[in-house]
Amino acid sequence: MATLFKDSLTVVNVGIAAFADNVRAAGGTAVSLAWQPPAHGDRDAAWALAEMSADPRVEAANEIAFARFLEAQPVLVDIATARDALPAMEGGARVIAHAGPPIAWSAMCGPMRGAIMGAAVFEGWAPSVAEAKALLDANGVALMPCHHVGAVGPMSGIISPSMPLFVVDNRAAGNRAYSNFNEGLGKVLRFGANGPEVIARLRMMAETVAPTLRAALAHTGPIELKPLMAQALNMGDEVHNRNVAATSLLFRRLAPALIESNAAREAIAATLAFIAGNDHFFLNLSMAACKAMLDAAAGVPASSMVTAMARNGINFGIRLSGTGERWFEAPANPIDGLYFPGYSIADAAADLGDSAITETAGVGGFAMAAAPAIVKFVGGTPTDAIHKSLSMRAITIGVNPAFTLPALDFAPAAAGIDARKVVDCGVLPVINSGIAHREAGVGQIGAGVTTAPLDCFVGAVKALAQSVREIGAKR
Amino acid sequence: MATLFKDSLTVVNVGIAAFADNVRAAGGTAVSLAWQPPAHGDRDAAWALAEMSADPRVEAANEIAFARFLEAQPVLVDIATARDALPAMEGGARVIAHAGPPIAWSAMCGPMRGAIMGAAVFEGWAPSVAEAKALLDANGVALMPCHHVGAVGPMSGIISPSMPLFVVDNRAAGNRAYSNFNEGLGKVLRFGANGPEVIARLRMMAETVAPTLRAALAHTGPIELKPLMAQALNMGDEVHNRNVAATSLLFRRLAPALIESNAAREAIAATLAFIAGNDHFFLNLSMAACKAMLDAAAGVPASSMVTAMARNGINFGIRLSGTGERWFEAPANPIDGLYFPGYSIADAAADLGDSAITETAGVGGFAMAAAPAIVKFVGGTPTDAIHKSLSMRAITIGVNPAFTLPALDFAPAAAGIDARKVVDCGVLPVINSGIAHREAGVGQIGAGVTTAPLDCFVGAVKALAQSVREIGAKR
Numbered sequence: 001m002a003t004l005f006k007d008s009l010t011v012v013n014v015g016i017a018a019f020a021d022n023v024r025a026a027g028g029t030a031v032s033l034a035w036q037p038p039a040h041g042d043r044d045a046a047w048a049l050a051e052m053s054a055d056p057r058v059e060a061a062n063e064i065a066f067a068r069f070l071e072a073q074p075v076l077v078d079i080a081t082a083r084d085a086l087p088a089m090e091g092g093a094r095v096i097a098h099a100g101p102p103i104a105w106s107a108m109c110g111p112m113r114g115a116i117m118g119a120a121v122f123e124g125w126a127p128s129v130a131e132a133k134a135l136l137d138a139n140g141v142a143l144m145p146c147h148h149v150g151a152v153g154p155m156s157g158i159i160s161p162s163m164p165l166f167v168v169d170n171r172a173a174g175n176r177a178y179s180n181f182n183e184g185l186g187k188v189l190r191f192g193a194n195g196p197e198v199i200a201r202l203r204m205m206a207e208t209v210a211p212t213l214r215a216a217l218a219h220t221g222p223i224e225l226k227p228l229m230a231q232a233l234n235m236g237d238e239v240h241n242r243n244v245a246a247t248s249l250l251f252r253r254l255a256p257a258l259i260e261s262n263a264a265r266e267a268i269a270a271t272l273a274f275i276a277g278n279d280h281f282f283l284n285l286s287m288a289a290c291k292a293m294l295d296a297a298a299g300v301p302a303s304s305m306v307t308a309m310a311r312n313g314i315n316f317g318i319r320l321s322g323t324g325e326r327w328f329e330a331p332a333n334p335i336d337g338l339y340f341p342g343y344s345i346a347d348a349a350a351d352l353g354d355s356a357i358t359e360t361a362g363v364g365g366f367a368m369a370a371a372p373a374i375v376k377f378v379g380g381t382p383t384d385a386i387h388k389s390l391s392m393r394a395i396t397i398g399v400n401p402a403f404t405l406p407a408l409d410f411a412p413a414a415a416g417i418d419a420r421k422v423v424d425c426g427v428l429p430v431i432n433s434g435i436a437h438r439e440a441g442v443g444q445i446g447a448g449v450t451t452a453p454l455d456c457f458v459g460a461v462k463a464l465a466q467s468v469r470e471i472g473a474k475r
Numbered sequence: 476m477a478t479l480f481k482d483s484l485t486v487v488n489v490g491i492a493a494f495a496d497n498v499r500a501a502g503g504t505a506v507s508l509a510w511q512p513p514a515h516g517d518r519d520a521a522w523a524l525a526e527m528s529a530d531p532r533v534e535a536a537n538e539i540a541f542a543r544f545l546e547a548q549p550v551l552v553d554i555a556t557a558r559d560a561l562p563a564m565e566g567g568a569r570v571i572a573h574a575g576p577p578i579a580w581s582a583m584c585g586p587m588r589g590a591i592m593g594a595a596v597f598e599g600w601a602p603s604v605a606e607a608k609a610l611l612d613a614n615g616v617a618l619m620p621c622h623h624v625g626a627v628g629p630m631s632g633i634i635s636p637s638m639p640l641f642v643v644d645n646r647a648a649g650n651r652a653y654s655n656f657n658e659g660l661g662k663v664l665r666f667g668a669n670g671p672e673v674i675a676r677l678r679m680m681a682e683t684v685a686p687t688l689r690a691a692l693a694h695t696g697p698i699e700l701k702p703l704m705a706q707a708l709n710m711g712d713e714v715h716n717r718n719v720a721a722t723s724l725l726f727r728r729l730a731p732a733l734i735e736s737n738a739a740r741e742a743i744a745a746t747l748a749f750i751a752g753n754d755h756f757f758l759n760l761s762m763a764a765c766k767a768m769l770d771a772a773a774g775v776p777a778s779s780m781v782t783a784m785a786r787n788g789i790n791f792g793i794r795l796s797g798t799g800e801r802w803f804e805a806p807a808n809p810i811d812g813l814y815f816p817g818y819s820i821a822d823a824a825a826d827l828g829d830s831a832i833t834e835t836a837g838v839g840g841f842a843m844a845a846a847p848a849i850v851k852f853v854g855g856t857p858t859d860a861i862h863k864s865l866s867m868r869a870i871t872i873g874v875n876p877a878f879t880l881p882a883l884d885f886a887p888a889a890a891g892i893d894a895r896k897v898v899d900c901g902v903l904p905v906i907n908s909g910i911a912h913r914e915a916g917v918g919q920i921g922a923g924v925t926t927a928p929l930d931c932f933v934g935a936v937k938a939l940a941q942s943v944r945e946i947g948a949k950r
Contacts, residue, residue: 234848235710235720236881245710248723255730256747265734272731372881373709382884406711406847407882409857 039423045458048465049424052304057468058322058420061303065321066397066416069297069305069361073171074289076223079214081206083161085178086149088142092161094125097146099157099354100312101327105136105143109313109349111192114440115156116143118194122202123160129194147308147319150295151178152287152354155190155436156313163202164210168225168288173296179288181205184278190353191436191443204270212263212271219257223250225289226402229363232282233403233413238371239286240355240364241432241447246282251275287354290361297321297416302468304461305397306417309356309429309452313349313436316356318456320419322464330455333428337435337448338378349438351450356431362400362415365430365449366392369407374432378448382407388430388449389413395421395429419464422457514898520933523940524899527779532943533797533895536778540796541872541891544772544780544836548646549764551698554689556681558636560653561624563617567636569600572621574632574829575787576802580611580618584788584824586667589915590631591618593669597677598635604669622783622794625770626653627762627829630665630911631788638677639685643700643763648771654763656680659753665828666911666918679745687738687746694732698725700764701877704838707757708878708888713846714761715830715839716907716922721757726750762829765836772796772891777943779936780872781892784831784904784927788824788911791831793931795894797939805930808903812910812923813853824913826925831906837875837890840905840924841867844882849907853923857882863905863924864888870896870904894939897932 009028013020020030039045052058083089088097096119098112105113117132120141126132135141146153153159158180165178183201187193217223228249235245254275258268275281291308298307303321310317317327332351339345358364368375369389372382386407393399397416404410417429428451435446484503488495495505514520527533558567571594573587580588592607595616601607610616621628628634633655640653658676662668692698703724710720729750733743750756766783773782778796785792792802807826814820833839843850844864847857861882868874872891879885892904903926910921 231719244706245720245723248720248727251727251730252723252751255726256744256751259734259740259744259747265740269731269734272734276727276731372885376885382881406857410847410851 036426038426039458039461040426040454042458045423045462048462049420051465052420052461052468055468057302057471058304061300061322062305062397062416062418065297065300065303065305068173069293069416070400070402071172072293072296074168074177074225074292075171076166076217076225076285077169078167079210079217080165080167081161081210082159082163082165085165085167086151088144088149089161093142094140095142095144095161096120097144097149097151097153097157097159098312099146099153099155099352100310101315101317101329102145102148103312103314105139107314109352110439111349111352111436112156112313114192114194115158115189116141117440118189118198119158119160121194122199123162145310145312146354147310149178150176151180152291152310152357153180153190154182154283154287154355155353155434156192157354158189162206164206166285166288168285168292170292170296175292175295177288177291177295179284179291181209182278182280182284185280185444187443191434192440193443194441205274208267209271209274212258212261212267213254215261215263216254216257219261220253223253225285229286229289230403233363233367233370234406236371236373238364238367238374238432239282240358241374241434242371243282243286244279246286247275247279250282250285283355286363287357290357290363293361294357299324302464302471304419304464306360306419309360309431310354311351311356313352316351316453316456318419318452318460320460320464322467323460326463328456328460328463330453330459333450333453335433335435335448335450336378337446339435339446340444343437343445347437347445349436351431351433352436353433355433356452359429359431360417362396362413363403365432366415367403367405367413368430368432369405372407375449391427392430394425394427419457419460422454423461426454428452428454511901513901514933514936515901515929517933520898520937523937524895526940527895527936527943530943532777532946533779536775536797537780537872537891537893540772540775540778540780543648544768544891545875545877546647547768547771549643549652549700549767550646551641551692551700551760552644553642554685554692555640555642556636556685557634557638557640560640560642561626563619563624564636567598568617569615570617570619570636571595572619572624572626572628572632572634573787574621574628574630574827575785576790576792576804577620577623578787578789580614582789584827585914586824586827586911587631587788589667589669590633590664591616592915593664593673594633594635596669597674598637620785620787621829622785624653625651626655627766627785627832628655628665629657629758629762629830630828630909631667632829633664637681639681641760641763643760643767645767645771650767650770652763652766652770654759654766656684657753657756657759660755660919662918666909667915668918669916680749683742684746684749687733687736687742688729690736690738691729691732694735695728698728700760704761704764705877705879708838708842708845709881711846711848713839713842713849713907714757715833716849716909717846718757718761719754721761722750722754725757725760758830761838762832765832765838768836769832774799777939777946779894779939781835781894784835784906785829786826786831788827791826791928791931793894793927793935795935795939797942798935801938803931803935803938805928805934808925808928810908810910810923810925811853812908812921814910814921815919818912818920822912822920824911826906826908827911828908830908831927834904834906835892837871837888838878840907841890842878842880842888843905843907844880847882850924866902867905869900869902894932894935897929898936901929903927903929
């Protein structure tokens with residue numbers, strides 16, 4: 001202490017910047033670290049964090065949830081039609097599933113409304129988009145999140161009863177997840193387009209691609225998705241916004257089986273051309289695999305592990321393992337993106353889609369180091385990509401040895417978001433995303449990188465703390 | 476000067492290490508740089524270098540040769556049978572082409588002899604391997620390098636009249652290059668295996684795969700190879716020892732065309748299965764593309780650009796643009812590799828094959844930063860891979876903007892080896908390679924990384940200096 005006051009002071013200030021001003025005013029040298037209070041200063045959340053910090057019940061629960069996540073073995077086992085696979089749509093009930101947390105028809109963003117109207121036309125519930133709107137305005141279709149029927153869908157994420165689904169089983173725990181098929185780029189339903197060519201493509205996917213792929217699957221047998229994703233991560237994909245390697249590897253598996261199947265040659269030709277023409281074909285499988293891995297981790301009381309992140313174009317929602325099926329929502333953050341010529345952020349819908357399930361599972365933005373081409377696309381460098389992947393380690397329970405990143409010397413990718421850590425250090429999950437036009441019918445206008453909003457995690461941490469209190473005394 | 480002798484000395488010694496000893500003995504501090512004289516102290520080569528250093532005739536010639544290399548646009552235009560495509564094999568003459576510079580039957584390494592005997596059986600010139608050996612011992616088959624017939628082949632590189640070839644045209648300059656088809660891994664002719672299953676596979680390739688691919692090419696039209704290679708370099712391939720991305724991307728192009736072609740369904744099934752089952756299928760196309768790019772740069776008087784590097788399993792040979800078709804040879808360096816269980820360097824044939832044409836064109840080992848999985852395989856790290864790619868910049872004329880390396884912030888790969896620079900700085904071209912067993916019939920026993928031997932470049936530089944002297948006075 002005597003020495004401290006004898007020497008001249010050089011201070012590193014962790015906390016309110018004004019402290020450093022005082023040191024400087026007194027003739028000392030001070031450096032202020034960039035600092036902000038946990039939970040943006042939300043007192044209840046800070047108390048919740050303090051309660052659960054190193055709480056052995058939360059730690060043990062996270063260990064269980066994270067182990068179930070790591071042990072998951074998602075396998076593509078079948079192709080099915082939504083009406084046959086999803087009890088909510090049994091018999092072709094007038095039900096449509098959408099991306100993100102629950103939201104009313106009247107509150108939905110433009111592209112989601114456009115996509116739902118298109119789906120109603122596709123189902124034959126309305127002869128035109130205008131009549132579909134009238135039907136929906138009259139509450140003639142039940143709407144619910146994909147996550148509520150065990151499914152995920154990118155962007156608007158629309159699933160209606162006649163659409164084909166990938167059926168993905170987690171062989172380790174027996175749980176099942178679904179996703180719709182990827183339509184490709186350009187004017188597509190998931191970005192809100194609903195013209196005749198969009199409906200015709202949906203029909204072709206249901207009538208030709210789906211049964212043909214099903215015949216191929218009978219020849220390949222179930223396809224393990226985790227090794228395929230792992231290989232793609234070593235080939236420049238992050239299996240969210242970049243799927244060219246995964247799509248190509250899957251195509252190499254499917255094509256020989258297609259030709260050996262009993263499908264008609266014309267159907268095989270159409271199916272091969274459809275998959276070969278779409279670098280994003282694998283995205284929906286990646287998403288279903290991620291959901292299967294994360295659903296295995298769901299429902300562990302006291303676990304602060306995030307098991308879903310999803311956006312409905314208005315709000316961003318998350319679920320924690322320890323709080324079950326409850327959504328914690330906040331307005332979606334804007335996307336730092338590159339826009340197609342003629343468009344700007346003023347034209348953009350808010351962050352949209354269930355595809356943030358990939359980041360929840362430690363790929364996508366979390367594995368950005370694997371896909372430097374994505375940051376380059378939005379003006380960054382491979383070093384930025386590496387930093388994004390490294391920074392995610394601050395908010396995860398651990399790493400996933402199944403998914404390695406070549407640029408990080410094949411280190412495993414960070415995985416298993418701990419909502420406590422997000423609130424505590426303020427580092428937000430990085431999310432890669434496409435950008436939809438805010439009006440129905442226009443489609444994609446760009447792609448970019450965004451983050452999950454902090455307030456979802458603040459709300460979730462408070463609710464988790466409450467549920468932990470209800471469990472009883474700390475053991 | 477007065478100051479120099481007043482202060483205590485700290486010396487950086489560039490040159491013979493004994494100079495530093497003297498400084499130290501006198502009480503000074505000295506650090507010796509790792510240094511060796513150019514051309515390993517070969518006085519004639521050093522004079523040749525001095526003569527050609529910054530010689531405007533050499534510089535201008537290299538500019539021309541390198542520009543022709545960069546402008547090349549290799550395109551897969553056709554599949555042909557060697558007897559129809561190569562004048563030397565017209566009418567099925569008893570001619571076999573092999574990898575590397577010229578070598579006599581009696582001097583060849585085991586795997587090359589094994590492969591040539593297999594090819595003789597495949598052609599029906601001998602009913603058994605033993606009788607093929609007798610035929611070859613009696614000089615019953617003319618042997619010549621693939622490079623002498625405008626072709627390249629990996630490892631033994633065997634091309635006989637009935638084998639199918641890829642036909643690759645350089646659209647920019649009109650020159651044409653060929654390569655044989657890749658057989659896959661395991662017991663294959665190129666590694667010296669010649670049993671019945673090897674011959675049967677060669678037959679299937681000629682009778683089924685080749686005509687079926689030809690039918691597909693009629694549907695795709697010519698396939699540009701440079702963009703495909705560029706994309707693969709951004710997906711973890713270096714298009715020499717790693718071709719999984721390039722093969723998958725090519726497969727995605729071919730499969731839809733195959734099913735739309737008029738080929739029989741069984742032939743399509745066999746062809747798809749054959750390509751899908753071989754991650755190295757693209758290698759031979761990469762090699763033909765590289766040869767087409769480099770042949771465009773050949774024959775520019777006074778140019779010190781290397782236009783071919785090739786190994787026959789005994790000697791490593793190079794060609795320079797300015798010395799035309801002459802080979803400069805030296806014993807091949809050993810391979811720092813990983814051996815399959817049960818094998819060691821004692822079992823290995825020397826560095827073998829025309830595949831070093833890829834490194835000559837600035838991919839393969841030169842693009843190692845793109846494929847960290849390869850260095851990892853032999854015990855290195857992604858940092859080693861980056862260093863290998865960076866160090867090649869010391870010996871090249873420039874960089875190739877068509878081939879970018881993600882790990883180097885998408886910097887272009889070094890390309891266009893300048894033989895003067897190799898001799899001057901002693902940095903040797905890095906070469907990725909498979910390792911063949913030294914005896915005929917065994918096959919591949921490992922893979923690894925080696926370098927081109929300096930003495931090829933020393934000999935080439937001396938000969939080039941002589942030819943430049945003959946051109947006349949410096950302008």
